[in-house]
Amino acid sequence: MELGIFASEFLFFLLLSVFFSLLLILPSDALHSAGFTIPKIFANLLGDERFNFVEYHLRRTLLTAFVHSAIPFICFVGLELSVEQPVFSLIPNNFIQWAALFSVLIATASIAILSLYRGNNWERHPFVQTLKRLSENGNWQLIARELNDEVRAPQLYSILYKDCSRVLVTHLWLIKITNYAVKLAPISDSQFLVIRSSPLQQTLSGQQNFPLVDNIAQSNDHIIDLQIRSISGLFEDFLIRKSWTTFVISWVVPSMFWTLLSFLSQCTNFSWTSFWPRSNW
Secondary structure, three states, X not given: OXXXXXXXXXXXXXXXXXXXXXXXXXXXXXXXXXXXXXXXXXXXXXXXXXXXXXXXXXXXHHHHHHHHHOHHHHHHHHHHHHOOOOOOXXXXXXXXXXXXXXHHHHHHHXXXXXXXXXXHHXXXXXXXXXXXXXXXXXXXXXXXXXXXXXXXXOOOEEEEEOOOOEEEEOOXXXXXXXOOOEEEEEHHHEEEEXXXXXXXXXXXXXXXXXXXXXXXXXXOOEEEEEEEEEOOOOOOOEEEEEEHHHHHHHXXXXXXXXXXXXXXXXXHOOOHHHHOOHHHO
């Protein structure tokens, strides 16, 4: 099968497409600072995460999935404007035209699938399905309102990873945010299993091959991979990654302190937890 364009043009197009894809899917710190990310570019459409957390991420996950699926089509549109040979054709007869047609089909299929997720008040969206499993009567909007209130309150801890994913820890929830999904774990129903530990200075192997960006300077610390498991089976297991020092400081010590206050309240008949509520941490 013929290529359809000159080999030098194809090589340049391929390298430029890969570079453009990496900029959109894995933006660097400089691009984050410059606001060249999907949430920042479409901020007016998405709204404010802090004031409407659930709806913001319902919209963001669909928008991110659509933009990423449309990257091949965008690249072929750029190629069409750059070369003399036709790139898009209803009856393709070379490799480039077949690839361009396939990019159109991918973008069209993604629109159809994402429209199903958006329809019927988001009922088919995976995030809504997660909220339904966590609600007692299947009313996901009650959980959504509770989650919105939790995120508006001061957060216990927040981690940003190089792959654009984040982990938020509120008083009641552990939340992992990725490009295409939001994973929830009620802290009261969570077990933490350390499955791997690696020196902070080393490159970590595995699917999440990105060192985390932590606000605390580390020297001889270790990165630990934590598997979050549900005690009751309400949510699917997922992995998070954080440094051992900040894990102890931000989760273990506050949990032990809260447990101690609860124990003192039972022993002394004085509400120490009301005297020092968790919202002040």
